[in-house]
Amino acid sequence: MLIVVFYLLICYQTCDAIEWRKCCDDQQEAHTVNDTLVCQAQAVTRYQVHTDAVNFLYHGDDxxxxxxxxxxxxxYEVIGGKLVSKKQSDTTFYKCCPLKYVYDADRRSCIKADNFSEAFLGRNLVQIGLPQCKIISDTSVKNFTEAQDSVSGLEPGSFCLDRQHSGNFIIRKCERDMSICKEKRCFKKCCPDGQSFFGGGICKDTYVHGFTISDQHYSGYIEDPKDDYELIYGTKCPGVSLMPRNTIQYSITKTGNFRYYKNYTESFIEEDVLSFTNYCIEHATKGKLVGYFLFMCYKTPEISAKFTYTFWVKILSCVFLVFTVLIYVFLGETKSTFGKILISYCTTVFFLLATLIVSNIRFTYVGVECKLRAYITIFCHFSTFAWVNIMSLDIWWTFSTQKRVIGSDQRRKDLKKYLLYCLYGWGLPLVYLLLIILVERLEILPNTIHPYIGIHYCIIENRNYGRLLFSHVPQLIFQISNTILFIKTIIYCIRVKNEINKMNHSSNRNEKRKLSADKER
Structure with a gap:
């Protein structure tokens, strides 16, 4: 009888060990390729197998x-190197931090700790963290038994357990609503639990950064920073922008609301902590930018119906611009300076509209592509104003100077003049664009006039006076210049017309005198 019991015990332990053998290495996961099970780099770190038996596929066993x-x-069941069956398994333990990590309640993050025992896990299929929760409450208990009793009856996935670096255990539970923010101050964390910004405004699993409000550049703007608080995880912002240091007046109140000074209204505005378009705090890693930062959250606007209408209008305009250029080329109008100017203007407008059409098709506000479209739009937009200015100048020049005999010498002068026009019409916008890029990159201007480009909109953004300074003011200068040239041209035409009328009147009077003298004879 003892032999049978001993055999059954050995068989149970062996079967349990076989059930929890990991197919691949710790940093890999299994994938099926043509009925064969292969190991690839682990893409998601939220699921881990707690076992010492790894690399089952490497040994080639069935x-x-x-x-x-x-x-x-x-x-998976593998026989002869071929996949026979695949069945999904349920999570058996919800751990707050990855394996070989413990929880830090102060920063709400994880700390590497190889010396802590993980025997309390008991089972082997471990799911990490609570990334789906908006608000998570933390409760510290002395031992694992007390922690198990506290979570009994809770829905799986709505809580997690872990050991703290202090030696106690932590229970983290998802709150059902935001009512806790009425009892405690809540801060907004940009990313979900266990994640932080890496390589830009992209949330990735890092686990070790968490959240802090002490000893940061924004700490002085938080009222009563030592008060207890909770976190709202994952604002789900389509895009965030880094709040420049010491450039605007703002504070986070005792209730968690965000209070800031708005230049346009010249008054302080206080936004509720639950407001979508609000601040959030997150650890960010991008090149030399490493640390905790305050970000502003912006909501991506919905595509208005007017974009649908203007899309086809832009396409139709491009078609007519092409026809205009072809007609001028066919009729030989390109031989004149004005014809060359008109074709240059039409070409610039065509590329401007083509860029706007691409923006309609690819309606995205982030990334290098958005910045590139913004730069092309700025260049073409500025260039159209420059060519209209050239057109006004050439018309005034034509009317205000005497006609010259067309010859080889005059053609060379006209060509030289057109090349100077090209230098002005395309060279000046290029210098202007390079100046904007330089100012944007170096961030040498105050926040009130700094040009923000391609962060949330593929153009100079209307968030401060930067758009007024770098877009509207140059347009106004061009408009004033064109108006002055137009008025001078009109005045010259009126003066010439009056002189012609005087000459005609004088000629008629002389003819009348001559006719009268002939009659007297």
Whole structure:
């Protein structure tokens, strides 16, 4: 009898060990390729297998193993190197931090700790963190038994357990609503639990950064920073922008609201902590930019119906611009300076509209492509104003100077004049664009006039006076210049017309005198 019991015990332990053998290495996950199970780099770190038996596929044995994927846990049966069956397995333990990490309640983050025992896990399929929760409450208990009793009856996935670096255990639970923000101050964390910005405004699993309000550049703007607080995780902003240091007046109140000074209204505005378009705090890593920063959250506007209408209008305009250029070329109008100017203007407008059409098709506000479209739009837009200015100048020049005999010498002068026009019409906008890029990159101007480009909109953004200074003021200068040239041209035409009328009147009077003298004879 003892031998049978001993055999059954050995068989149970062996079967349990086989069930929890990991197919691949710790940093890999299993994928099926043509009925074959292969190991690839782990894409999602939210699922981990707690076992010492790893690399089952490497040994080439037949049997069962378990592994992770982006969808959870799966158990596989492999015979002769071929996949026979695949079945999804349920999570058996919800841990707040990855394996070999413990929880830091002060920063709400994870700390690497190889010396802490993880025997309390008991089971082996471990899901990490609570990335789906908006608000998470933390409760510290002395031992694992007390922690288990506290979470009994809770829905799986709505809580997690872990050891703290102090030696106690932590219970983290998802709150059902935002009512806790009425009892405590809530701060907004940009990314979900366990994530932070990496390589830009993209949330990725890092686990170790968490959240802090002490000893940061924004700490002085927080009222009563030592008060207890909770976090709102994951604002789900389509885009965020870094709040420049010491450039605007703002504060985070005792209730968690964001209070800031708005230049346009010249008054302080206070936004509720639950407002979407609001601040958030996050750890960011991008090149030399490493640390905790305050960000502004912006809501991506919905595509208005007017974009649909103007899209086809722009296409139709491009078609007519092409026809205009072809007609001028066919009729030989390109031989004159004005014909060359008109074709240059039409070409610039065509590329401006083409860029706007691409922006309509690819309605995105982030990335290098958005910045590139913004730069092209700025260049073409400024160039159109420059060519209209050239057109006004050439018309005034034509009317205000005497006609010259067309010859080879005059053609060379006209060509030289057109090349100078090209230098002005395309060279000046290029210098202007390079100046804007330089000012934007170096951030040498105050925040009130700094040009923000391609962060949330593929143009100079209307968030301060930067758009007024770098877009509207140059346009106004061109408009004033064109108006002056137009008035001078009109005045010259009126003066010439009056002189012609005087000459005609004088000629008629002389003819009348001559006719009268002839009659007297």
């Amino acid at each position: 049997g069962q193993c378990v592994d992770t994927s982006s969808e959870g846990f799966f158990s």
